[in-house]
Structure formats: structure tokens, C-alpha cells
Amino acid sequence: MFSSSPHSGLLEKLFQYIDLHQDEFVQTLKEWVSIESDSVQPVPRLRQKLFQMMALAADKLRNLGARVDSVDLGSQQMPDGQSLPIPPILLAELGNDPKKPTVCFYGHLDVQPAQKDDGWLTDPYTLTEVDGKLYGRGATDNKGPVLAWINAVSTFRALQQDLPVNIKLILEGMEEAGSVALEELVKREKDHFFSSVDYIVISDNLWLSQRKPALTYGTRGNCYFTVEVKCRDQDFHSGTFGGILNEPMADLVTLLGSLVDSSGHILIPGIYDQMAPITEEEKTMYENIDMDLEEYQNINQVEKFLFDTKEELLMHLWRYPSLSIHGIEGAFDEPGTKTVIPGRVLGKFSIRLVPTMTPSVVEKQVTQHLEAVFSKRNSFNKMAVSMVLGLHPWTANIHDTQYLAAQRAIKTVFEVDPDMIRDGSTIPIAKIFQAITQKSVMMLPLGAVDDGEHSQNEKINRWNYIQGSKLFAAFFLELSKQHSGHQMPSSVF
Amino acid sequence: MFSSSPHSGLLEKLFQYIDLHQDEFVQTLKEWVSIESDSVQPVPRLRQKLFQMMALAADKLRNLGARVDSVDLGSQQMPDGQSLPIPPILLAELGNDPKKPTVCFYGHLDVQPAQKDDGWLTDPYTLTEVDGKLYGRGATDNKGPVLAWINAVSTFRALQQDLPVNIKLILEGMEEAGSVALEELVKREKDHFFSSVDYIVISDNLWLSQRKPALTYGTRGNCYFTVEVKCRDQDFHSGTFGGILNEPMADLVTLLGSLVDSSGHILIPGIYDQMAPITEEEKTMYENIDMDLEEYQNINQVEKFLFDTKEELLMHLWRYPSLSIHGIEGAFDEPGTKTVIPGRVLGKFSIRLVPTMTPSVVEKQVTQHLEAVFSKRNSFNKMAVSMVLGLHPWTANIHDTQYLAAQRAIKTVFEVDPDMIRDGSTIPIAKIFQAITQKSVMMLPLGAVDDGEHSQNEKINRWNYIQGSKLFAAFFLELSKQHSGHQMPSSVF
Numbered sequence: 004m005f006s007s008s009p010h011s012g013l014l015e016k017l018f019q020y021i022d023l024h025q026d027e028f029v030q031t032l033k034e035w036v037s038i039e040s041d042s043v044q045p046v047p048r049l050r051q052k053l054f055q056m057m058a059l060a061a062d063k064l065r066n067l068g069a070r071v072d073s074v075d076l077g078s079q080q081m082p083d084g085q086s087l088p089i090p091p092i093l094l095a096e097l098g099n100d101p102k103k104p105t106v107c108f109y110g111h112l113d114v115q116p117a118q119k120d121d122g123w124l125t126d127p128y129t130l131t132e133v134d135g136k137l138y139g140r141g142a143t144d145n146k147g148p149v150l151a152w153i154n155a156v157s158t159f160r161a162l163q164q165d166l167p168v169n170i171k172l173i174l175e176g177m178e179e180a181g182s183v184a185l186e187e188l189v190k191r192e193k194d195h196f197f198s199s200v201d202y203i204v205i206s207d208n209l210w211l212s213q214r215k216p217a218l219t220y221g222t223r224g225n226c227y228f229t230v231e232v233k234c235r236d237q238d239f240h241s242g243t244f245g246g247i248l249n250e251p252m253a254d255l256v257t258l259l260g261s262l263v264d265s266s267g268h269i270l271i272p273g274i275y276d277q278m279a280p281i282t283e284e285e286k287t288m289y290e291n292i293d294m295d296l297e298e299y300q301n302i303n304q305v306e307k308f309l310f311d312t313k314e315e316l317l318m319h320l321w322r323y324p325s326l327s328i329h330g331i332e333g334a335f336d337e338p339g340t341k342t343v344i345p346g347r348v349l350g351k352f353s354i355r356l357v358p359t360m361t362p363s364v365v366e367k368q369v370t371q372h373l374e375a376v377f378s379k380r381n382s383f384n385k386m387a388v389s390m391v392l393g394l395h396p397w398t399a400n401i402h403d404t405q406y407l408a409a410q411r412a413i414k415t416v417f418e419v420d421p422d423m424i425r426d427g428s429t430i431p432i433a434k435i436f437q438a439i440t441q442k443s444v445m446m447l448p449l450g451a452v453d454d455g456e457h458s459q460n461e462k463i464n465r466w467n468y469i470q471g472s473k474l475f476a477a478f479f480l481e482l483s484k485q486h487s488g489h490q491m492p493s494s495v496f
Numbered sequence: 497m498f499s500s501s502p503h504s505g506l507l508e509k510l511f512q513y514i515d516l517h518q519d520e521f522v523q524t525l526k527e528w529v530s531i532e533s534d535s536v537q538p539v540p541r542l543r544q545k546l547f548q549m550m551a552l553a554a555d556k557l558r559n560l561g562a563r564v565d566s567v568d569l570g571s572q573q574m575p576d577g578q579s580l581p582i583p584p585i586l587l588a589e590l591g592n593d594p595k596k597p598t599v600c601f602y603g604h605l606d607v608q609p610a611q612k613d614d615g616w617l618t619d620p621y622t623l624t625e626v627d628g629k630l631y632g633r634g635a636t637d638n639k640g641p642v643l644a645w646i647n648a649v650s651t652f653r654a655l656q657q658d659l660p661v662n663i664k665l666i667l668e669g670m671e672e673a674g675s676v677a678l679e680e681l682v683k684r685e686k687d688h689f690f691s692s693v694d695y696i697v698i699s700d701n702l703w704l705s706q707r708k709p710a711l712t713y714g715t716r717g718n719c720y721f722t723v724e725v726k727c728r729d730q731d732f733h734s735g736t737f738g739g740i741l742n743e744p745m746a747d748l749v750t751l752l753g754s755l756v757d758s759s760g761h762i763l764i765p766g767i768y769d770q771m772a773p774i775t776e777e778e779k780t781m782y783e784n785i786d787m788d789l790e791e792y793q794n795i796n797q798v799e800k801f802l803f804d805t806k807e808e809l810l811m812h813l814w815r816y817p818s819l820s821i822h823g824i825e826g827a828f829d830e831p832g833t834k835t836v837i838p839g840r841v842l843g844k845f846s847i848r849l850v851p852t853m854t855p856s857v858v859e860k861q862v863t864q865h866l867e868a869v870f871s872k873r874n875s876f877n878k879m880a881v882s883m884v885l886g887l888h889p890w891t892a893n894i895h896d897t898q899y900l901a902a903q904r905a906i907k908t909v910f911e912v913d914p915d916m917i918r919d920g921s922t923i924p925i926a927k928i929f930q931a932i933t934q935k936s937v938m939m940l941p942l943g944a945v946d947d948g949e950h951s952q953n954e955k956i957n958r959w960n961y962i963q964g965s966k967l968f969a970a971f972f973l974e975l976s977k978q979h980s981g982h983q984m985p986s987s988v989f
Contacts, residue, residue, distance in 0.1 A: 309876075
């Protein structure tokens with residue numbers, strides 16, 4: 004199958020090496036997963052783990068011969084007054100041949116919280132293989148894909164093959180906590196680290212299917228809101244105060260209940276006004292995507308989704324905004340029957356944005372809506388709405404050189420054309436890189452749809468992890484080829 | 497002031513004795529408070545303290561000449577698998593003259609957890625007097641009142657005066673942990689220990705004011721509900737699934753939001769049908785209660801309650817049912833910005849019941865209401881409603897002999913008529929005694945409204961403790977007088 008490629012002999016060698024060394028690659032992933040690099044819970048113990056994780060990755064890259072700059076980012080002030088250190092961002096580079104294209108990989112080494120008690124079948128921080136699935140927190144999001152990139156590079160090195168591209172990596176440890184300090188660093192490095200970069204690759208999302216690869220050209224943004232309702236700081240006993248108070252929880256459930264209807268339609272006035280109209284060309288792309296709705300429901304153990312056709316379902320994931328209620332802080336959340344009236348509660352919800360919605364307009368619409376709903380209640384409590392995160396949506400030009408290179412590499416490794424997809428979730432970094440560096444940004448996922456990122460029993464398939472390492476190796480070769488083809492005319496001038 | 501009473505000479509002697517020995521009485525309270533008899537935290541060390549506490553009380557009662565039966569209750573299996581011994585219940589009796597009435601005092605010697613770190617100004621297990629206030633865990637809930645009863649008895653003994661009533665006590669050590677094993681024991685002793693009992697007195701609640709005594713003739717019941725909405729056991733990522741799911745949290749906030757309006761009115765159809773109508777006589781009782789609404793708001797740090805008059809406020813605390821939403825299990829409840837769609841959430845709320853509401857009817861009404869609301873949403877999720885606790889309300893006949901005796905004793909000791917009050921919270925033991933033994937049950941509180949039961953810096957005023965001891969002594973004499981007056985006609989037959 005490699006006969007058509009000038010690199011086919013080399014590719015075969017690279018792939019063989021990766022297959023032969025796959026247990027080593029899995030072992031390294033196991034070491035990385037074993038570090039509880041949780042950036043979401045703001046506690047000193049976990050911040051130490053993040054520093055340990057970043058140092059381990061820096062060592063790994065230096066051992067490959069990369070120059071690694073571990074950028075100190077100081078500390079952050081938390082809402083409760085404590086100061087927590089921010090883990091460094093790693094800027095790594097390997098090769099600076101001006102005749103080669105330079106491709107920069109972005110990844111993150113922090114993870115969402117996970118505890119065995121949450122419903123994990125195995126210890127979340129002990130990578131455990133069951134039937135070809137590697138279970139562990141961060142396995143697919145995002146430690147596995149980062150290592151697949153490193154595996155591809157190390158395979159060239161191990162075989163003493165010249166890397167066809169200059170490699171850069173930017174690895175952070177705060178992605179799950181909103182990529183604190185990253186944007187500022189990218190701005191600062193725009194004319195330094197990023198000046199020689201031609202392409203930026205992100206591999207922090209999933210395929211649409213269990214077996215068919217995908218290329219991603221868009222992501223939704225996210226505006227995360229908190230709405231606080233407060234009577235007083237202390238809680239009340241429901242026997243001694245039940246019946247004579249505006250209870251903050253009653254106010255809050257009404258506020259949260261006013262946001263979205265049972266068909267998923269957002270009830271905030273004006274929220275759909277900013278959404279770009281859907282074009283005919285766009286519709287065709289949705290029709291071509293290979294997806295079995297029933298299988299998708301089964302895989303996800305969902306009895307029924309809100310929509311009955313593939314096109315509607317995908318558009319509501321990628322092309323329409325959505326609103327999710329995440330939970331409540333300050334209420335009674337433990338097992339048991341505590342008869343408390345919480346004195347102060349904080350509801351949390353977020354809205355996924357699509358082009359051309361902007362966080363500033365959404366913030367205004369949400370605030371006005373909640374104020375109107377609250378005002379109608381005539382409650383004696385105080386309400387405070389806050390947008391704690393405002394991340395833009397992103398779309399790419401799918402005719403860019405690296406999209407072509409990636410399509411070809413996928414065809415080589417997986418023998419199929421990728422699904423051209425968007426991602427319903429927010430990977431703000433795509434938008435940030437695009438807006439600040441003005442470079443081509445591509446999202447090239449490695450994980451399967453059922454990997455369970457952010458969930459219990461997160462995993463990456465051994466097959467995805469190993470084929471992904473091959474894919475990146477093939478991509479380096481294709482990118483080198485496509486880039487010179489693409490650059491030729493301009494070098495003639 | 498005692499001139500009108502045939503007992504006035506004796507009363508004076510009793511009161512004088514109590515005044516002269518008050519430091520001794522405080523010293524005994526100090527010894528009792530020093531034992532960390534915490535029944536809430538299920539650990540072996542604290543269970544030992546409970547056994548120690550019960551043994552100390554048994555000794556004290558035996559030294560007064562009482563016959564004390566320390567009933568072994570075996571052990572309890574905790575949810576985590578460990579087995580913990582249950583402290584004994586003491587059944588004590590002093591005197592069995594068939595010509596005297598028999599009055600039984602119920603009290604508990606266990607306490608809520610307390611640590612200096614929680615915000616105590618003094619060590620919670622070292623009774624500390626500041627400005628006439630005796631600070632310590634259990635000082636008012638319930639060691640102080642138990643000792644006041646014992647002080648009254650011991651005063652008669654010390655003065656070598658015949659006790660005008662037969663005394664019984666039932667003292668338990670698991671009240672704060674749900675009175676494990678008590679109900680069963682009361683049932684077992686119905687025709688034994690309780691057969692000769694005429695009156696049961698409970699002193700385990702507070703006055704409505706800081707200075708004015710009260711008599712309590714009712715408590716609200718409580719039906720505690722959980723409502724589960726489930727899509728699947730695992731959580732979802734709001735990027736990957738937001739927009740295509742019936743999200744359990746959206747269903748749940750609608751369900752919880754359908755329960756009560758912003759004026760505190762419960763929206764469950766039929767819920768007020770079972771409530772006993774309010775009589776004119778009853779209204780007068782509310783008018784007579786001494787209460788400053790503004791002061792009550794200030795003490796409780798509440799900007800404004802739902803009602804502007806004392807009568808309305810108290811009726812909504814005691815006389816109307818109320819509904820409080822306590823919280824949600826399974827949603828995101830920690831600090832931070834997790835973008836999760838919880839897969840399964842459990843809402844918790846409870847309804848305080850008033851006569852003649854019954855848990856079985858309330859359960860049916862709540863379930864039907866939630867099923868109707870849920871059905872309208874056409875959600876693909878599963879909903880399950882469960883009543884996990886169903887405790888009856890209780891009211892007493894305030895024309896009972898012992899209420900009259902207590903009113904007179906209060907007038908004698910405090911020179912005022914008591915507030916006739918109810919308690920908005922649920923003290924199941926009153927209803928249990930009434931339902932099982934069919935005897936007259938009275939709640940005669942000694943503590944002031946600001947005693948802080950269950951809270952940091954719990955205290956009992958020295959004045960309340962000492963006057964309370966006198967009150968019980970006067971009550972014995974009045975009860976004897978009223979009882980014989982009351983019994984006379986039947987003894988003529």
C-alpha cells in the first residue's frame with residue numbers, strides 16, 4: 004500500500020519500529036498517567052504534581068535532543084485569597100533547518116479530577132489494559148496524543164533518520180483550568196518561538212467513530228457562568244426556618260430552570276441572533292459524514308438523543324450553541340438526609356458558542372435574562388451573575404496545506420479518507436493560536452469516540468495510540484512533501 | 497408571691513436550697529460536659545465516651561436512691577461494614593406510691609460533634625462561664641436540662657422531703673444519631689416501664705425568647721424525598737454531548753423548581769387539603785406570644801423574612817407545612833469550572849408536616865406531582881422519586897393536667913405566663929411516646945433562644961439552668977396537686 008509514496012521504504016521501517024516498540028510506548032504512557040496532574044482542584048498538593056509532570060516531560064524531550072525552555076509563569080491568586088504556583092509551559096524545539104517546514108505541536112499534561120470512588124473500575128492513576136483498552140485519567144486527554152507525537156519523533160531518532168520537518172512543541176499544564184497564562188505567553192512568543200513556525204497541530208479531541216479517523220476544522224467556544232444567590236453566609240436548619248425565608252435554593256433552581264427547555268433550545272432572549280447562517284455547501288459536508296445514529300446511541304449508553312437524523316444531531320453538536328447546567332456549590336451534596344437550608348449557593352452552567360457568537364454579547368444577554376427572572380421573584384436574597392470564562396469558537400480553512408498532508412497521511416496509515424468534522428467542545432487554544440500567530444492551525448485527533456474524556460473510565464485504545472504514533476510519522480513526511488510543492492512557486496519568484 | 501400556694505413554705509425552702517447549691521449543680525454539669533459523648537461520628541473512641549457518659553448518669557441516679565436499669569442494646573452495622581456498640585438506654589425509677597402520679601422525663605446525653613477549630617471561643621468540652629453564660633457542647637442540648645430534673649429531685653432528697661410524685665427517667669445516648677433502638681425499646685416497655693406512667697416530659701428544645709419561658713405543644717413532622725434523574729451512570733463532557741441530550745440537571749432543576757413558589761407556597765396539588773383548619777382560639781394564642789420581629793431578623797442575620805407580622809411568621813414556622821430544597825448529589829459541587837454534564841443526579845428536598853397531614857398521603861401527592869411535571873417534559877431520562885424518611889407531626893392537648901401544672905409552676909418561678917409555642921422542627925420522640933404509650937406528652941424547654949444547640953459556642957445561661965431546676969421542683973408539687981384534683985371524681989366512682 005505504500006508503493007505510491009517515495010517514502011514507502013522509510014515508512015515501512017518507521018511503522019515496523021513503532022510496532023516492535025509499542026510496549027515501551029505504553030510503559031511511558033503508564034508513567035505519565037501515574038502522576039495525578041489535576042489542575043482543576045486548586046490545592047497545593049496537586050500543583051506539586053503538575054510541576055512534577057512538566058519536569059518529567061521536559062526530561063523526555065531533552066533526552067530526544069530537543070532544546071527545552073521551561074517558562075516560569077509565577078503564581079495565581081485564587082478567589083479564596085490563596086496564592087497557587089502555575090506550572091511552567093514547555094517550549095521545545097528540535098531542528099531549525101530553514102529548508103524544512105516547521106510544525107509545532109500543542110498539547111497539555113494536566114487532567115480533570117478523578118477518584119476511584121467516582122465510579123472507576125480501575126485506579127484512575129494506574130494505566131490498566133483490558134481488551135486492548137488502556138484505562139487511566141489523561142490516557143486520551145491529552146497525555147496519549149502528546150506521547151504519540153514524541154513517539155513519532157523518537158522513532159526517526161532511533162532509526163537515525165533525518166527528521167523531514169523542524170519540530171516544535173508547546174506543552175502546558177493548565178488546560179483543564181482554562182489555560183491560565185498561556186495566551187499571554189503565545190502573545191509574548193509571537194515573534195520569537197512562533198516566528199519560524201509554519202503549522203500548528205493540536206491533537207486534543209476525538210474521532211466521531213470508534214474506528215474511522217477524522218480531521219477537525221472547527222470548535223465551539225464556551226462561556227462559563229456562575230450565579231450566586233445569597234441570604235446569609237451561614238446555613239439554616241429547615242425545621243427552625245423552613246416556611247419563613249426566601250430560600251436561596253428555591254431561587255436558584257428557578258434561575259437555572261429558565262435557561263433551556265426540554266428540547267435543548269436555549270431560552271435566553273437574542274442568543275441565536277449572532278449565529279452564522281447555515282450554507283448549502285456546509286450541509287453537503289454533514290451528509291457525507293459516516294455515522295450510524297443508533298450505534299452512536301448504543302456506544303454512549305444513551306437511550307435516545309434529542310434528534311433523529313445524523314445531520315441534525317451533528318449540527319446541534321457543532322453548529323448550534325448549547326447550554327449545560329453543571330451543578331451547585333454550597334448546597335448539600337453528600338449522601339444522607341441533612342435537613343439544611345443552604346444560606347448561599349452558587350449555580351454553574353455554560354454555553355457553547357458557535358461562529359459568529361462572541362463572549363461579550365453572550366455575557367450581556369445571560370446577565371440581563373437572569374436579572375429579569377430574579378426580579379420577577381421579588382426575593383429578598385441577593386443575586387450575582389459572573390462569567391468566569393469566555394472562550395471564542397474557532398473554524399479553519401480546510402484547503403490549507405497541512406490539512407491536505409494530514410488527509411494523505413491518514414489515508415496511508417488507516418486506508419480511508421477521514422471524516423471532516425468539527426468538535427462541539429472548546430479547545431480555546433486553536434482560536435488563540437490562529438488569532439495571535441496568524442498561522443495555519445489544524446486539529447488532528449487520535450482518540451476514538453468512546454474514550455470518555457473528562458469522564459469515569461477514560462481510556463485510549465492501544466491501537467489508536469500506536470497507529471497515532473505512525474500517523475504523526477507519516478504526517479511529517481507528507482507535510483515536508485506538500486510544503487515544498489506548495490512553497491515551490493514562491494521560491495521561484 | 498408564694499402566699500396563695502399550700503406548698504409555699506416548702507417551695508421557699510426548695511428554692512433556697514437550689515440557690516445555695518447552684519455552684520455544685522454547675523460543677524456537675526461541668527463534669528458531664530467534659531465527656532465528649534458525640535454519637536454522630538461513628539468511631540469506636542467516641543462510642544466508649546458514650547458508654548462512660550451513660551455509666552456516670554446511672555451512678556448519679558443510683559446515688560439518689562433510684563433503681564436504674566441499664567438496657568444493653570447490642571451493636572449497629574454501619575454502611576461501611578464496621579460494627580459499633582450502641583450505648584445503653586437508662587430506665588430509672590424513684591418511688592412507686594400508687595397514690596401519687598408518676599411522671600417520666602425523657603432526655604439524651606449524647607451531643608453533636610464539636611471542635612475548638614470549628615469556631616468555638618472556648619474548649620467545647622470544658623464548661624466555661626462568661627457573663628453568666630455556661631459555654632460547652634451539650635450544655636443546653638441536652639445535659640443541662642437532664643441535670644436540672646435531677647437537681648430538682650436531689651433537692652427534695654437533701655431536704656428530706658417526700659417527693660410528691662413518682663419519678664421515672666428514660667435517658668438515651670443516640671438522639672443525635674437518630675435515636676437508634678429507642679422506638680423499639682419504648683414498644684417493648686409499653687406494658688412494663690411505661691404502664692404506671694401518667695405523664696411524659698421532654699425538655700429538649702428552646703424558648704422563643706431570651707428571657708421568657710415557653711411551653712411547647714406541637715412539632716412539625718418531616719417527609720424527606722429524593723428524586724433521581726438518570727440518563728446513564730457515567731457523566732458526559734458538555735462539549736461532546738451538549739445540545740443533543742436531555743440533560744438530567746435540566747430535568748432536575750425543572751422538577752425542583754415546580755415544588756414551591758417564591759412566597760414559600762407549596763405548589764404540590766392537594767398538599768394543604770390535609771392541614772387542620774386554623775381556629776379562632778388558636779389565633780389568640782399567637783397574638784399573645786411575646787416576639788420582636790425586627791430583633792428576630794437581626795439575631796438571625798436575615799435581611800427580611802417572608803412575613804411582616806409576628807402571627808404570620810410563627811404560623812408559617814409551626815402551623816403551615818414548608819418545603820425546603822437541600823441540595824443535589826451527583827452534580828458538580830466543588831470549586832472550579834468543570835464542564836461536565838452529570839449523567840445521574842439526585843435532588844433532595846423535604847416537607848415539614850403539620851396536623852393532620854400524614855406521610856403516606858404526602859408521599860403519594862409528591863410522587864404524582866413530580867411524575868406529572870416530568871411527563872410533560874417528554875424527556876428520555878428515567879425519574880425515580882423516593883420518600884426516605886416519613887415522620888409524623890405532633891400536637892398535644894394543652895388542657896391536659898400536666899400543661900396546667902407546668903403553666904402554674906412557670907408562673908411561680910418566673911412570674912410570667914409562658915409563651916404557648918410549637919416547634920417548627922421535628923422531634924420524633926414526642927410523637928413516638930404519644931403514639932406508643934398513649935400517655936400525655938409535654939415539652940417543657942429550659943434553654944433560651946440564643947443557646948446555639950448544634951452550633952458553635954453552645955451554652956446554657958446559669959440563670960436558666962438554676963431557675964430550670966426550681967421549675968421542675970415546683971412542677972412536681974403542682975402536678976401532684978392538679979393530678980389529685982383531676983383524679984378525685986374518678987376515685988369517687
